[in-house]
Amino acid sequence: MDVLIGLLLLVVGLAVCLSGLRMFFIALPMIGFLVGFFTAALAVSSVTSEGFLSSFLAVILGLIFGSILAVVSYLFWYVGALLSAGSTGALLGSGMMNGIGVETGWVVTLVAFGVGVLFFVGAFVLALPIYVVIVNTAFVGAGAIIGGLLLTFGQIERAQLGYGMSWAALDASTFWVFIWGGLFLIGLLSQMRIIGSLTLPEDPWTAARPA
Numbered sequence: 141m142d143v144l145i146g147l148l149l150l151v152v153g154l155a156v157c158l159s160g161l162r163m164f165f166i167a168l169p170m171i172g173f174l175v176g177f178f179t180a181a182l183a184v185s186s187v188t189s190e191g192f193l194s195s196f197l198a199v200i201l202g203l204i205f206g207s208i209l210a211v212v213s214y215l216f217w218y219v220g221a222l223l224s225a226g227s228t229g230a231l232l233g234s235g236m237m238n239g240i241g242v243e244t245g246w247v248v249t250l251v252a253f254g255v256g257v258l259f260f261v262g263a264f265v266l267a268l269p270i271y272v273v274i275v276n277t278a279f280v281g282a283g284a285i286i287g288g289l290l291l292t293f294g295q296i297e298r299a300q301l302g303y304g305m306s307w308a309a310l311d312a313s314t315f316w317v318f319i320w321g322g323l324f325l326i327g328l329l330s331q332m333r334i335i336g337s338l339t340l341p342e343d344p345w346t347a348a349r350p351a
Contacts, residue, residue: 146292153284157327160277161270162334167277168220172213174284175223177206182249217341221269222260224276229259231283235317270335278327286320 152170160167181202184195213220233255237248263272290296 142291142294142297146288146290148288149284150288150292153281153286153288155281156277157281157285157323158330160281160327161274161331162337164221164273164277165214165217167281168217168224168273169210169214171224171227171277171280172209172211172220173206174280175206175227176209177202180205217346218269221272221276222263224280225263225272226256226260228256228276228279230256231280232259274328274331274335278331279324281327282320282323285323286316290316 152174155163156167156170181198184198184201209223213223230252233252234248236255237243237251242248242251263276266272287296
């Protein structure tokens with residue numbers, strides 16, 4: 141199971157990080173799926189007190205909720221962009237807790253959720269959709285690549301992903317945080333090169349379609 145989830149994260153992460161803007165109408169539903177999957181799985185883990193993704197119920201509900209958010213992110217493309225901003229905030233929030241040594245599960249979850257909401261609202265207020273897409277798909281994609289690699293090669297356990305990929309990366313080694321930063325910059329540069337070749341839909345509350 142760990143290897144399968146790790147490979148899935150790796151493949152999705154590469155696509156989202158390097159081509160989030162060019163294929164944003166595909167990448168954003170992917171992010172919607174990841175946000176939904178991990179949120180539902182974490183909720184099940186909190187309620188049942190079982191390890192993250194250690195039960196069949198967590199996986200099934202994660203797939204269902206993830207699929208719902210993926211569909212919503214496609215039908216209303218800006219929802220996907222905002223979810224990507226929220227997921228970036230959640231990743232940073234959980235990583236910040238690890239950085240200062242906080243390991244209480246509910247505290248980490250609450251802070252990650254709070255920072256995620258702040259990023260979600262901030263992205264909505266700023267109303268710069270193309271940059272929201274670029275920055276957040278590059279960051280989230282890079283995080284998924286790191287999480288996938290660590291999980292595939294047994295450097296972390298599935299339970300560590302419950303606190304967020306930034307937490308897992310810091311737990312493994314600060315070296316992986318620098319790798320994350322490097323991948324983020326590569327993704328950012330890769331997407332900035334094609335910024336002039338793509339026009340986002342004028343109405344943010346419509347389906348995402350290639351231009």
